[in-house]
Amino acid sequence: MRGEGQWLVCFDTDRIKQYLLATNRLEEIRGGSALIADLDKKRKCGLESRYGQQRVVYSAGGGAAVLVPTEQEARSLIAEIEREFRAATVTASITGACVWTDTSPGRFGAEMSRAGRELRRAKAAKAELASVPIEPYMRLCSSCGQHPAAHQAQDGSGDWLCQACQKKRELGRRERKGFFYEFIEWAAEPTVWEEEELPKDLDAIGSVSSPPGYVGFIALDGNQIGDLLSKPATVEAYRAFSEGLWGLTKEQTFAALKKYGLPRNGIAPFEIILIGGDDVLLITAADMAVEVALAIAEGFEAQSSRQVLSPAGLSDERKKLTMAGGVVLAHADFPIPAMYALAEALQKSAKRLCAEQGYETGAIDFQVVSGSDTDLDMLRAAIPHHRPYPLAELRKLLYYIRQFKAAGFPTSQLQAMYQALFEGEVNAQLASIATLGYLGRSADKTRYNRLKAFFKDFGVQFEGQLPPWDANKRSALADLVELYPFISAKGEAE
Ligand SMILES: [Zn+2]
Structure with a gap:
């Protein structure tokens, strides 16, 4: 017995x-x-x-x-x-x-x-048993391409769909459930977000985005949560841990969307794909994506001790929990499954940085996609960058972008410095020095001072070491210029 x-x-x-x-x-x-x-x-x-x-x-x-x-x-x-x-x-x-x-x-x-x-x-x-055999005469679902088509969609699209996709599409059109409705309830401002405002497709989100036509895909995930699962001593402590974690993730996601996701032209500029445990997947207008990802990760980290660790009796195990995230900025016609794959790759890259830093901070990696390339290493091979960013560093990068915008920094100068990054170490230095010299000759020294402060704040020492390079021959300049169009001028930076 x-x-x-x-x-x-x-x-x-x-x-x-x-x-x-x-x-x-x-x-x-x-x-x-x-x-x-x-x-x-x-x-x-x-x-x-x-x-x-x-x-x-x-x-x-x-x-x-x-x-x-x-x-x-x-x-x-x-x-x-x-x-x-x-x-x-x-x-x-x-x-x-x-x-x-x-x-x-x-x-x-x-x-x-x-x-x-x-x-x-x-x-x-x-x-190992999962794959279903597909006979050669079967028509494949025109949506997922993975299962045999069973129905023709009744929405005028002419698509042949498998049963699963048919069901999803029907529900997506009719169902008044899911995260968006939970968000409206949570926000307690039903007059601000209404259900008619759900975007029809990615083009709808892109249409209210800046720059127009672009969307952001966000993937966030808590670090090292699995290691904690063996720690709660009792059923009650485990329940407190699980509920605290989910509640915190949901609350921080909703709070960020409430702050940055106000309807634009009658369209909610975001779609909540998934909030589960410590996992978040979102699609947003491009200009709010980095800000939203950063706000969620910061809030999660700041509240984790009070809302998760302490109620579960785990304060001795960790001081706080952190998150790693990936943000893809791409045109609305870029395939969603490819955005997701890229966001996951960026999240992994951010996770590696978190591990290197002993999980003392969360981190975010981002990538602007302009062509049809979907391989992260290929997209980045040619360019000396500083990504991924610990949260505080990313906050700082956003601060400088807004400082530059507020000072009316000439984008032609940014582009000239950016182009020179592709032309080798010395040419990149010449271009940065030339820009500093040009701005320094102006009577108003604001732009000169802000550019110099940016370089200094991102590791350029100036004494015997010239911008844009830090001691490791890396530069945040590429990151600043690539992200520049996707950060709105107004924000908390001023
Ligand atoms: Zn299908």
Whole structure:
């Protein structure tokens, strides 16, 4: 006979971002997102009413954990949730796993991480079986291109869609659910954002953006959260951790959108694709993207101790939590799945910087895409840049962009210095010195002083070392010039 304990059942949605972003159509992304959020909500209600709130460890962001009395109950719950999820989404799946758990106090975190390992094993086993054979005579879905088409869309597009995409598109058109409605509720200003203002497609967001036609794709993710999952001592502490984390992520995202995302010409200039746990995916007008990403990451970091670590009894483990993010600035006709892939690559690059700095700070990397190139290394090969940026450094870069704009800095001078970066170390120096000399001859020294302060603040020592280069032959100049058109002149910098 075993001692005190129960069966711990854990669930996690498989490849949720791939499911959401398999398409280039905003209404399908919105429909998929609403469907996942709705399934989340129903699962939480179902588990709580069946087993009682005390036994639901957490249920949010595509995952859940619940304590049940018997193995048979655990197995049939897993089968039921997996089956219902598949029926609702058609192509997406959720995976469950269960372990016998010692529920005596102090051990719970370790038991959760054991269940987590079991869950990852089950997910890996399932992934190997995932691909559906496509017969050569089958017509492929014109949206995702991955599954056989089953219906012709009834929206005049003439598209042949698979069942999953059909469902997403229908929901995206009709459903009044999902993150946008939660945001309106949270903002408590229903007269400012109304549902008619949801953008129809990326072109609609681009049409109210500056520069016109451009959008931003934002991916943010908490650093080193997985390592903390084994730490909470009790079920209650684990629940406090999970709810605190999700609440904080959601609150910071909503706060940033409320501040920067006021409707423009009757259109909300953003789309919330996903907020789950410590994960955020957004599409916004290009001119608010960097500011929104930065505000979320800063707020998350600043509030993490009070809202997550301390309620979960983890203040001894970490002083704070940090986030890494990627921001892509691209034309609205750039394919969404490619934007997502690039944003993920940028987020990884930011994560590497966070690791180098011992997770003392969050970081953000960004990339402006002007052609059709989608490989990050290719996009950057030719240019000496300073990215990714720790949050405080990015804040500083935005400050200088606004300082330059406020002083009416000649863009021709910025372009001349920028072009010279591609012409070797010496030419880049000549161009920067020439610009400083030109601005220095003017009676008003504001522009000269601001450019010099910018170089100094980003590591140029001037004593025997000439701008634009810092001691490591890197320069923030390229970053400043590339980001320049995407930062609005007004802001907190003045
Ligand atoms: Zn499809």
